[in-house]
Amino acid sequence: MRSIINYLKEIIFGVWSLLKGMKVTGSYFFRPGTIVTQKYPSNRKDLVMFDRFKGEVVMPHNEKNEHKCTGCGICELNCPNGTIEIISKTIITEDGKKKKAIDKHIYRLSMCTFCALCVKTCPSNALAFSQKFEHAVFNRALLIKTLNKPGSQLMKGVE
Amino acid sequence: MDKIQLGEFIKSLASDLEIKEGKQYLEVTVPPSMLYQLARQLREKEEAQFDFLFCLSGVDYGSDLGVVYHLRSTIYDHVVVLKTRTSDREHPQLDSVADIWLTANFHEREVFDLLGIKFKNHPDLRRLFLDNSWGFPLRKDYVDDINIVYK
Amino acid sequence: MEEKEIITTPDEEQEYVINMGPQHPSTHGVLRLLVSLKGEKVKSIQPHVGYIHSGIEKMCESITYPQIIHLTDRMDYISAHINNEAVCLNVEKALEIDIPDRIKVIRTIMSELTRLQSHQLWWACFGMDLGGLTCFFYGLRDREKILDIFEETCGGRMIVSYNCPGGLMYDIHPNFQKRVKDFIKYFRKILPEYDQLLTGNVIFHERSRGIGKLTKEDAISFGVTGPTGRASGFSCDVRKHEPYSAYDRVQFKEILHTEGDTFARYIARIDEMWESMNIIEQLIDNIPEGPFAVKMKPVIKLPEGEYYQRVETARGELGVYIISDGNKNPYRVKFRSPNFSNLSVLNHIASGFKIADLVAIGGSLDLIIPDIDR
Amino acid sequence: MLPDIVALTTSPSLSVPWWKVVYDFSSLTEWIDASLHNYMSPFWTTITEMLIIGVLILLFYAVIGLFLVYAERKVCAFMQNRLGPNRVGPFGIFQTIADLFKLLFKELIPIKNADGFLFNLAPFIVIIASFMAIAAIPFAKGLHAIDLNIGVLYVMAVSAMGVIGVLLAGWSSNNKYSLIGAMRSGAQIVSYELSVGLSIITIIILAGSMQLSVIVEAQRDGWFIFKGHIPAFIAFIVFLISSTAETNRGPFDLAEAESELTAGYHTEYSGIKFAFFFLAEYINMFIVASIAATVFLGGWMPFHVGHWVGFNYIMDFIPPFIWYIGKTFFVIFLMMWFKWTFPRLRIDQLLTLEWKYLLPINLVNVLIMAFIVLMGWHF
Amino acid sequence: MNNEWLILFFLVGAIFVGVVLIFSGIVAPKSTNPQKFDPYECGIPTEGVTWLQFNVGYYLFAILFLVFDVETVLVFPWAVVMKETGMAAFIEIIIFFFILGLGLLYAWKKHALIWE
CATH class of the missing domain: 1.20.5 (Single alpha-helices involved in coiled-coils or other helix-helix interfaces)
Known part of the structure; x- marks a missing residue:
């Protein structure tokens, strides 16, 4: 029972x-x-990433096309994967001195692991993270980026 | 038992051991011939009861190849580090402790895979991660021209 | 079409071997299990790993200590923050640096958030392994909220890279405390729903009770740690036994169960979620003021010697064993990863059960394959 | 030449409201039959009718299949806090049609060493089985392709034939997962066929007939689930459980258990062949839901409450086809709800559930129902 | 009754599948990569033969099924006439189910209902 x-x-x-x-x-x-789903491509406009979001490394330029990178190479040293390559050149400043400056700051997005060591260790705060997250491209060569814009100059007062 | 007592206890188990009080744990260097005996005693002796092998790492010391055993007792909560090394780089061989601590089975396979140390009496000594065509990558003299970029 | 030969030898003579993985829905990651079957019953399991072996230990030998951090993220990517912490704690211990309380507290909160999101993901996947697909979406929905908190403060969602030797990469975001508190409030309401959906479910009970029993002795001998080990009664919580960061100043229970079956492992994780929330609640309101990082030398060199640091990740005890020869690169780094030992127990506990049980047991062990392969 | 449902229908008279005449499809079909007879010989009439009905049922079949796939995706999405398909057409309603075209244009991969003949035969069997079963279902009064006097038994038998397709698919694929899936499916259908039969028997005692139209007609004054007290309700629950199992749907989807056997018996099927299995699964779900609606919930009979004349009048106003579809979809929704809530059972638990719980309950239930009928306690 | 109509549905079903398959066979692409035709086993070549004797352990269930399914079919006609026949049919079915129930109970006690 x-x-x-x-x-x-x-x-x-x-x-x-x-x-x-x-x-x-x-x-x-x-x-x-x-419902929590977002309609992604159609909500691009209101999709705001957080300020600190590590999208890709960029070099901010001001309106006079000046950046802060002195070409010291600390970011290249600190990068664990060899993502960053700095090609420097020698320029002659206004007062006639020879000075090292960057020719190209090459950044390979495909190798970047977003550890933020380059941004953090940069002595002149020349690097920053952008909030761009749509990195898909059809050609891998497009992932190799030159961060300094053509014709850009070192910002005054940055050593 | 604290480190000193533990050191004395281990000394009583076997002579000519090199016992060093490390910064963190008691470090005991054992010749390969005595390793298995000591390990078994440490596991089984009532005062020691090192029942938890929490780390087993193979190390390439340059001239020698060695294995480091981190042992802990879950009953007394004391830790000892056993170290053993063999100078034979061609055919390094050590005793397996896989029958004392079952976890050593996988860990020894890993050490065999990456450092090429063979373990006697291991139940299933096969390469774990890599296939047989690879060398032993964790050795300091390992050269891989294809996958490692030297700057 | 050519004639095919159908071999009809008795199954005792011929093994029915089936590959589960590397491309299988229930082996999260690229784990390959070679399963010998007898009917539906599992005779033995041979795990094959190494599909994503990345040689992290070898790589560590050629990079500096701050650079190791980003590699540890990629070992156990679900509890990335705790892995980072292990290396940082080890380096700080070797350099004998005093870490301010603020850093300790923030690290602890972040660790517990990591544990929470890891267990949420585990719950989601475990439910899916058992065939309850809705669990997956609920688990991930709630995990997203923690990942948002991470993203706001650390900039990354899973791969946070938030620790560095000597402190943290950045200070916490001003919204951090509010968001965490909101989340705890939200999740305290949601967690009982998990119970209603899965824990109390009679089908789930049938599927998990008494399946894959692991005794305490075997757990210790196999080195099974974390919730998996604690479900077998193996008191192995590093947070209790060797408190690091701020764990010595919070009150929490070490979740211990004695059954050692799949259900105990499940319950242990659910209980840990409650405990994690308790820990966070104790700390979140009184984060001390202070710097978020200690000033370190630009090149960190560890004094010669051997250092070992254990931390409790979401899956068990992670040990970082560093041998330093005084250079800026470590001489040898060994990661004692919890999943590696947890995987080795699979054959022991799953043989004799059915395929469906193998999936359940594998799910309850909560294996992360990159952590095994390293 | 249409089924003799005509005999059951009352001839339209003035006392019957006009919509009842319109809703009675038998007059329409009769009219078509009669007018066809005027133009051609009986043989050609039959052929024409066959063509019309064949095409109509085929269309219905396809539409129901596509709609159910869409409905399932939406239902599970809403249960899981998601939106579900939302891109193709408004609310994504054309998503399944897009999927259909995608599957139609996908490659059919012939598996190495598979038993080619059986491999190709399997989709035929599953589709034919479900197609033959759907033919015998009364959608509304007079909207009935075949009205067999053993209707219920026929639908049960034919829909269970689908398992042969599943077994063949699993066996012929030369894949271990498929084989295990097929074996599981065999054991499962073998067991749950019993429960389905017994729970229907419970109702047949009440109805006194196996003809589906008669069963529906007998529920004019109340659905069997209400008429038969608790035993009918228990029979309904048992029927729901066992028919869910019989259609290989979660939580009984062991034959295709995704996390264990990747996709079970249809692992090796690609493109449109896979789509056939997929379609058959949903049609089978529709069939069992229809049976549940017909046998337990009164088929196309509207819902009436005792003496509420006004209420009943409004209920009558709703077309019978809508009633039928509504009830069927209610049952389908229940089955979807099961699937998206519960974890999957293990094979031995599945059999335990059947043999140790459902079967004894069913046997007792049949006896109780027989007793109730004997005593005349039913309404 | 037009039971021959069943043939219609059989044919329509068969033609439906056949036409769609042929259509798909014409429009669908064909691949030449032989690896694609391997049976799926998680990306690893199958070990051993697939079609070997496979112990599912449902032999006993099949036997029980036979017994009970025949019984179900026997009960169907009974269920139809139950209402009219009344008491006699009820007593008959009690005896019938009693014997069957004993059989089930026996199988239960003998642990035949456990999947091996």
């Missing part, structure tokens, strides 16, 4: 536990307001 009661109990508790689960999914079904 006891086994029969246990048998019935088992069934009732089993069904009850199943109903509890169905309550959860059912309640979400009738509450479409809780």
